[in-house]
Amino acid sequence: xxxxxxxxxxxxxxxxxxxxxxxxxxxxxxxxxxxxxxxxxxxxxxxxxxxxxxxxxxxxxxxxxxxxxxxxxxxxxxxxxxxxxxxxxxxxxxxxxxxxxxxxxxxxxxxxxxxxxxxxxxxxxxxxxxxxxxxxxxxxxxxxxxxxxxxxxxxxxxxxxxxxxxxxxxxxxxxxxxxxxxxxxxxxxxxxxxxxxxxxxxxxxxxxxxxxxxxxxxxxxxxxxxxxxxxxxxxxxxxxxxxxxxxxxxxxxxxxxxxxxxxxxxxxxxxxxxxxxxxxxxxxxxxxxxxxxxxxxxxxxxxxxxxxxxxxxxxxxxxxxxxxxxxxxxxxxxxxxxxxxxxxxxxxxxxxxxxxxxxxxxxxxxx
Amino acid sequence: xxxxxxxxxxxxxxxxxxxxxxxxxxxxxxxxxxxxxxxxxxxxxxxxxxxxxxxxxxxxxxxxxxxxxxxxxxxxxxxxxxxxxxxxxxxxxxxxxxxxxxxxxxxxxxxxxxxxxxxxxxxxxxxxxxxxxxxxxxxxxxxxxxxxxxxxxxxxxxxxxxxxxxxxxxxxxxxxxxxxxxxxxxxxxxxxxxxxxxxxxxxxxxxxxxxxxxxxxxxxxxxxxxxxxxxxxxxxxxxxxxxxxxxxxxxxxxxxxxx
Numbered sequence: 072x073x074x075x076x077x078x079x080x081x082x083x084x085x086x087x088x089x090x091x092x093x094x095x096x097x098x099x100x101x102x103x104x105x106x107x108x109x110x111x112x113x114x115x116x117x118x119x120x121x122x123x124x125x126x127x128x129x130x131x132x133x134x135x136x137x138x139x140x141x142x143x144x145x146x147x148x149x150x151x152x153x154x155x156x157x158x159x160x161x162x163x164x165x166x167x168x169x170x171x172x173x174x175x176x177x178x179x180x181x182x183x184x185x186x187x188x189x190x191x192x193x194x195x196x197x198x199x200x201x202x203x204x205x206x207x208x209x210x211x212x213x214x215x216x217x218x219x220x221x222x223x224x225x226x227x228x229x230x231x232x233x234x235x236x237x238x239x240x241x242x243x244x245x246x247x248x249x250x251x252x253x254x255x256x257x258x259x260x261x262x263x264x265x266x267x268x269x270x271x272x273x274x275x276x277x278x279x280x281x282x283x284x285x286x287x288x289x290x291x292x293x294x295x296x297x298x299x300x301x302x303x304x305x306x307x308x309x310x311x312x313x314x315x316x317x318x319x320x321x322x323x324x325x326x327x328x329x330x331x332x333x334x335x336x337x338x339x340x341x342x343x344x345x346x347x348x349x350x351x352x353x354x355x356x357x358x359x360x361x362x363x364x365x366x367x368x369x370x371x372x373x374x375x376x377x378x379x380x381x382x383x384x385x386x387x388x389x390x391x392x393x394x395x396x397x398x399x400x401x402x403x404x405x406x407x408x409x410x411x412x413x414x415x416x417x418x419x420x421x422x423x424x425x426x427x428x429x430x431x432x433x434x435x436x437x438x
Numbered sequence: 439x440x441x442x443x444x445x446x447x448x449x450x451x452x453x454x455x456x457x458x459x460x461x462x463x464x465x466x467x468x469x470x471x472x473x474x475x476x477x478x479x480x481x482x483x484x485x486x487x488x489x490x491x492x493x494x495x496x497x498x499x500x501x502x503x504x505x506x507x508x509x510x511x512x513x514x515x516x517x518x519x520x521x522x523x524x525x526x527x528x529x530x531x532x533x534x535x536x537x538x539x540x541x542x543x544x545x546x547x548x549x550x551x552x553x554x555x556x557x558x559x560x561x562x563x564x565x566x567x568x569x570x571x572x573x574x575x576x577x578x579x580x581x582x583x584x585x586x587x588x589x590x591x592x593x594x595x596x597x598x599x600x601x602x603x604x605x606x607x608x609x610x611x612x613x614x615x616x617x618x619x620x621x622x623x624x625x626x627x628x629x630x631x632x633x634x635x636x637x638x639x640x641x642x643x644x645x646x647x648x649x650x651x652x653x654x655x656x657x658x659x660x661x662x663x664x665x666x667x668x669x670x671x672x673x674x675x676x677x678x679x680x681x682x683x684x685x686x687x688x689x690x691x692x693x694x695x696x697x
Contacts, residue, residue, distance in 0.1 A: 244496050315533040319597070321494060323547040323604055324523030333550045337537040
């Protein structure tokens with residue numbers, strides 16, 4: 072017998088591209104793309120686009136030639152799916168990158184998180200640009216304002232939203248009132264945020280007095296935006312609590328309200344809590360309703376019920392639109408980007424918090 | 439600690455649909471009564487009327503009387519919650535509370551009603567109920583672990599322990615073994631045999647052998663056709679239902695000639 076050193080190819084794997092085929096096509100596409108772009112003037116975006124198209128065409132036609140039409144269609148669909156994913160991801164990465172690059176100088180300026188804009192005038196900014204003095208002023212007042220306004224909005228929205236969703240799921244039974252609430256909650260979801268701000272402003276003008284602009288008014292405006300989100304997410308969470316658990320509780324002679332508070336809500340609490348956190352993340356970046364309800368302050372105001380109050384979005388808005396020193400806007404830009412970075416970090420922390428809450432409260436399994 | 443149930447001229451409706459018609463039955467204290475019959479014949483619906491659980495569904499209502507030792511469940515002013523503390527129920531699918539430990543599941547009937555109970559009394563109640571449900575030896579070392587980590591058969595026995603922890607007069611079981619394997623089924627059936635020393639047990643089952651194994655009396659329900667109400671056809675000692683049925687329909691059903 073002669074020992075054959077030729078590795079036998081299985082008949083079952085005939086007509087397949089090797090595993091590394093996509094990488095070869097990618098390398099070729101990148102090189103050819105660079106060559107084409109070199110002819111018409113190179114830029115990174117065009118290079119990526121041309122290479123992507125070349126890659127898709129190359130891989131699909133190679134696959135069609137070797138593997139047949141079905142596999143070629145599969146490759147085409149994969150290319151489209153991955154391509155769409157990259158397109159969807161592009162703006163997000165771009166935003167995070169831009170904010171990081173522009174925001175970090177502001178964020179690492181000493182006193183940025185700890186001081187307000189109180190007493191910071193254009194003269195200081197001119198000095199910073201012309202003589203290289205440190206950029207003064209910070210976002211402490213805006214950060215405190217955002218936290219207080221959002222906290223108050225949450226304190227208003229969560230009980231209202233949660234109780235509404237409990238009514239809808241546990242007591243509503245498709246009654247006219249429940250259907251009306253569902254309809255109006257849907258309508259409220261679509262209210263433009265500036266309208267919510269105008270509503271809150273007009274409401275407080277009417278009951279407190281004209282020109283009432285405080286953090287509390289802003290919190291009411293944000294609640295108008297937040298309540299429908301809380302209602303919707305809690306409603307979905309309560310709906311997926313299995314009916315069997317309610318029946319098990321009733322069968323033990325437990326009253327309906329106790330069943331809701333002790334069985335239904337604890338079972339759904341992780342979803343409700345993460346829904347609330349996401350609702351907070353949704354309203355923390357609102358600008359327009361705060362502009363018309365809380366005004367803009369440059370000083371620290373820790374009283375939500377009196378006086379104008381700054382917030383991060385309105386801080387960014389005023390710093391960009393009305394720089395502290397009109398002739399030298401760079402320090403204001405730097406502060407605005409820094410505030411934007413802080414805002415994004417806050418939202419990210421809230422999202423992480425939502426996941427953490429969901430995990431902490433999730434019904435425990437395991438032996 | 440157990441009471442008899444007498445049902446007089448009971449009609450059960452879902453909205454305008456008559457689901458079960460004209461049931462008269464006398465369930466003895468400290469016995470096991472099985473309800474058998476084809477799917478959709480109303481045995482589960484009827485069982486749920488015995489502790490007013492069917493009212494949980496929108497539009498469901500009842501005409502007639504259900505007497506627990508002479509007291510009408512459906513009398514004016516009777517609170518369904520009082521009824522349910524006297525008549526416990528075990529469901530088809532095991533449904534322990536996922537947020538609670540094994541111990542808390544057993545104590546659910548006490549704790550959810552905010553009754554005060556000392557730790558010693560609670561420990562005693564947990565042990566007594568789990569022993570009563572033949573589960574104590576399997577879980578005594580992990581009472582603080584979640585109930586959902588148990589096997590299906592253990593979960594079902596946990597649900598039975600939870601039901602007997604509130605010390606009801608009657609225990610209703612709606613196909614308690616249909617989601618269980620034969621070994622778990624055997625454990626639950628053994629348990630039913632022990633429970634009848636203290637409780638009145640009513641069990642709905644699709645499994646005729648199970649009815650024959652566990653019950654003292656058997657009620658056969660049937661339905662004339664789709665959209666017609668279910669009826670109680672025959673109610674007698676289990677031996678006579680299976681060996682010497684009085685009705686042709688019963689004989690056809692228990693001998694497998696139904697169709």
